[in-house]
Amino acid sequence: MKDNPEILYNAIKAHPKEFLDTVNEAVELAKAEMQKQAMEEEFKNRKEPVIEEDRAIFGPKDAKITIVEYSDFQCPFCSRGYDTMKALEQKYGDKIRVIYKHLPLEMHPQAMPAAQYFEAIALQDHGKAQKFHDMVFENQQELNEKKEKFLDEAAKKVGADLAKVKKDIKTDAVNDRIKKDMAEAQKFGFSGTPGFLVNGIAVRGAVPPQHFESIIERLESDKE
Known part of the structure; x- marks a missing residue:
């Protein structure tokens, strides 16, 4: 083959589709192996993320699986991440807890x-903060269009004291947490969003629920 490259050229010319299929299959296998090694x-x-005692937690505090999410309320990919977290919560119930970080x-x-x-509302009530979180992601286009007016409306709808929220968003308690x-x-x-830690295992980007499920299943099997 090395001495007579025309053999390869003629084979490719005669069967271009089969050649491309073989190359694509090899690329996919290589990608899968790289992903496996990375995992x-x-x-x-x-x-080992810091989880403060007073932080809002979505789910039972003693859940076996902890997902820490680093997210951006206006990011469209984070909206997909939100949908994925909801799907996991529905599937695993009390087995998981989600901690939303900024x-x-x-x-x-x-x-x-x-x-x-979000953090100002959490100072008042964690349940209201979670409702606010859900409302923002489920109405992200309104956030884009109405900006602070939408945030005010959402805070009121979840039952937060808006006057107190307006004061607390300027405090160190709120802003230091976001900076941390x-x-x-x-x-x-x-560097981009969303990012996740599943019991400390990093997941980068808006990957589908199945990716998280494979990690959770492995974590559960490792404990058996």
């Missing part, structure tokens, strides 16, 4: 205000 590294080198990107001007509102979340995300190598 093995994540299992070996688990991250990574507002500069390209999304409403992401930081939304993060501030952003610093932690950077420390763990999350």
Whole structure:
């Protein structure tokens, strides 16, 4: 073959579709192997996020699976991540808990205000903060169009004291938490959103629920 490359050329010319299929299959196999190796590294080198006692938690505090999410309220990919978390909550119920952390990107001007509102509402009531979180992601287009007016409306709808929210969004308690979340995300190598830690195992991007399910199933089998 090396001495007579025309043999290969003629074979490709005679069967171009079969050749492309073979190349694509080889590429997919290589990608799958790289992803497998990357996942093995994540299992070996688990991250340890800080989970404060007073932080809003979606799910039971004693759940066996903890998903820490680094997200941006205005990011369309984070909206897909939101849908994925809801699907996992529905499937696994009390087995998982989700902890929402902030990574507002500069390209999304409403992401930081939304993060501030979320934390300010959480100071009043964690349940109301979760409802606000859900409302923002389920109405992301309204956030884009109405901006702070939408945040005010959402805060009122979940039953928060809006006057107190307006004061608290300026406090160190709210803004320091957001800054710490952003610093932690950077420390763990999350530059875009969304990013997740599943019992410390990093997942990057808006991957489908099946990816999380494979990690959760492995974590559960490792405990048996």
